[in-house]
Amino acid sequence: MEMHAELTPEQVAIKEAVAELCADFPDEYWRERDAKLEYPQEFVDALAEAGWLSVLIPEEYGGGGGTVADASIILEAINRSGGSGVPAHAQMYTMGTVLRHGSEEQKQRLLPRIASNDIRLQAFGVTEPDAGSDTTRIRTFAARDGDEYVVNGSKIWTSRFQHSDYMLLLCRTTRYEDVEKKTDGLSVLLVDLREAGDSIKFRQIRTMTSHETNELFFEDVRVPVSNRIGEEGKGFRYILSGMNVERILVASEVLGDGFWFVDRASAYARERVVFGRPIGMNQGVQFPLAQAYAQLHAASLVRWQAAALFDSGKQPGFEANSAKLLASQATWAAANAAMDTFGGYGVAEEFDIERKFREARLPLIAPVNNNLILAYIGHQVLGMPKSY
Amino acid sequence: MNIVVCVKQVPDTWAERKLRSEDKTLDRESVDGVINELDEYAIEESLRIKEAHDGEVTVLTMGPEKAAESIRKALSMGADKAVHLVDDALHGSDVLQTSYAMAQVLRKIGFDVVILGSESTDARMGALAAMLAERLGVAQLSLANKVEIDGGTIRTQRVADYGFDRVEASLPAVVSVVEKINEPRYPSFKGIMAAKKKPVDKLGVADADIDAAKVGLTGAATEVVDFVAAPPREKGTIVKDEGDGGQKVAEFLASKKFI
Structure with missing residues (x-):
């Protein structure tokens, strides 16, 4: 227990x-x-x-x-x-x-x-097809026109757009070429999707998971200046502060998946009898699950540490990123151990392992790629030269 | 309106339940405790009465220290306060003694209506509501699948084999409710956080004027003489359909009095 x-x-x-x-x-x-x-x-x-x-x-x-x-x-x-x-x-x-x-x-x-659950604000347009993880290179542009911004450009991997009433949008209000510091000139706008109507078009991207995610196209989308969050040009800083919470919460979900794999696979290994004995009696089945379970708990502790630091007013960049890195790796280990435990049944939809398995691959690369976390730790935390 | 809902902590329905060899009482320590499922309907009904008529819902629980977990859950669903009757002297009490002890507490704290689930999933006596009403000298409205209160009058629908009876009485009264009377709410986040601050009054037998000699294993009117572990489930009968499968199934159902 x-x-x-x-x-x-x-x-x-x-x-x-x-x-x-x-x-x-x-x-x-x-x-x-x-x-x-x-x-x-x-x-x-x-x-x-x-x-x-x-x-x-x-x-x-x-x-x-x-x-x-x-x-x-x-x-x-x-x-x-x-x-x-x-x-x-x-x-x-x-x-x-x-x-x-x-x-x-x-x-x-x-x-x-x-x-009160009257409105949904659960879409955040950040990534663009030509920018990827290099966020400062985004090109969606909000041009000032009196009391409004007029937004043109596109976003990719914007999730839950169809189930949101509002979205946050990161865009350039000064072009990359015109700023001294590349992180300047970015602003966050709150877009009322009901008002925007057809000026935002979306194309849902079919993926290996059922997550609803899209490519968005902005064509002269008018957003009142009063819907800008914070100061103009300081948006990059604002989204970074939100990233730590996102990392901690995504790590938590991923850990939930990892524990689910171990729960299901160890239960199956106790009951499934082959060659006259439960398959869980074989160390080849047992050890990978035990190993993954221990890894999950270790990742979980880093997650708790990150959450505690954030809740005490700190910005735990290292801890939050590490939690996501370690959780995604531990859960991937659990996913593979579960797949091996279930054998052929692991790929049968009715056992649910394959569904979660597909989902378990995603956190290794999203919402931030694990390589970028390593680059961040190497450079920002350990002071080695920047590698990207 | 002063509404009291009786809540019992029972061993998790899915866990393997055991009796203790030393005194043949239920082993409550080795398994996870949960709110008796049928009591969740009673909690929900008490909250609905409160919402419709104002008033206060008090959770009344008799049980060991561990039962505090179930009290917390009832409070997080929305009850206002709780009374926890907890005393080693109560260990091993049977339903007669339990009804005596709880009636003493109810006299002390007062009530307009007492609501219970129809039975507990561990002991399954289903007699506590009737005994409480008798001891307290108030009306008993058992097995209700609908409860209405109008001023000083309470009306219920009592489930029966042939349909239901309409039952009416004056308050105060004791009501037991059946499952499906409502859909119990989930504890909400705010409910859980608020429950932390709600008062839980812990009473021992002396605090509630309970005569310690009248409760507990030694004075119980019933005795568990012996017990054996449930036998493992027998293999089912497999009927091969040789054109008469339907008939055989019908015969089986008839033999079990399902049809």
Whole structure:
């Protein structure tokens, strides 16, 4: 039985309550959404109604007033149940940019309605086809026209666009060629998607997972200047501060998947009898699962450390990035150990291993590539020359 | 309105349950404890009554220290406060003694309506509501699948083999509810955080004017004389369909009185 040394009694209750909600959305539910590439609307609604998506919004704006550690527990519990927090996780943290850098008027306008589940702010347009991880090279441009910006350009890998009422958009308000520091001249705009209408076109990208993600095209999209978050030209700084939360929460989901693999595979290994004995009696089956389980716990501790630092007001760049790096590797090890344990059944859809296996590959490269995390640690933390 | 909901912690339904060899009582320590599932309907109904009529919901639990976990969960669902009757002297009490001890607490804390689940999934006596009503001298409305309160009157639908009875009584009253009366809510994040600050009054037998001699294993009216582990499940019968499969299935169902 697992101990919960890191968790308060309330956090154990959070974990149990989320698991209880998730039990109403069994494997078949997720298998069907996956097969049809469908957004799990009923599940996301159930999470929102119970207040699980508004924990990071302060109580004064109608939210739960919880910590990143609390949010981390929620997402881990969702993925450990066999489901996925991906369709809903951005509703938890995208508002953080507004909360930390928006004006009081913007916060009053948005946060209570996010908390009450009346609006969804869960799309964030950052990456572009020609920029990739080199964010400062983005070219989507917002030109000032009186009280409005007029936005033109395109984005790629913008998730949940179809299930958002608002999106945050990172764009250039001064061209790359015209700034001294390449991280300057970027701004964050809040785009009301209902008002934008046809001026934003989308093309859904079919992927190996059922995550809803898109390529977006902006054609003279008009955004009021009053919808700019923070100062003009300082947007890069604003999105970086939100990245640490994203890393911690993504790591938590990934850990949930990793523990799910070990739970399922060890249960199967105890019961599946071949050559007259349970296959779990073979060390070739047993050890990879034990190894992955230990790795998951180690990654989990780094995640808790990152969450605790963030919740105490720090910006734990190293810890948050390391948590995501280690969690994705531990879960990939768990995914492969589970696949080996299930043998041929691992690739059969009805056992769910292949579905989670496809999802487990993604965190090694997204939302930030693990190589970029290593480059960051090597350069920023260890002071070696910049390699990129 | 002063609503009291009785909540029992029971061993997780999915866990292997054992009796302790030394005193033939249920081993509550070695398994995870959960709220008796049927009590969740009672909690939900008490919260609905509160929402419709104002008032306060008090959780009443008798059980060891560990039962505090279940009290927390009931509070996180929305109950306002709790009374935890906890005392080593109560260990091994049977349903008669439990009803005596809980009636003493109910006299002390007062109530307009007491709500219970129809039975507990561990002991499965299903008699506590009736015994409490008798001891407290108030109306008993058992096995309700619908509860309405109108001023000082309570009306319920009592589930019966032939349909249901409409039952009406004056408050105060004791009500037991069946599953499917409602859909119990999940604890919410805010509910869990708020539960931390809600008062839980811990009472021992002396605090509730319970005579220690009248409770506990030695004074119990019933005795577990012996017990054996449940036998492993027998192999099922496999019927091969040789054109008469339907008939054989029908015969089987008839033999079990399903049809």
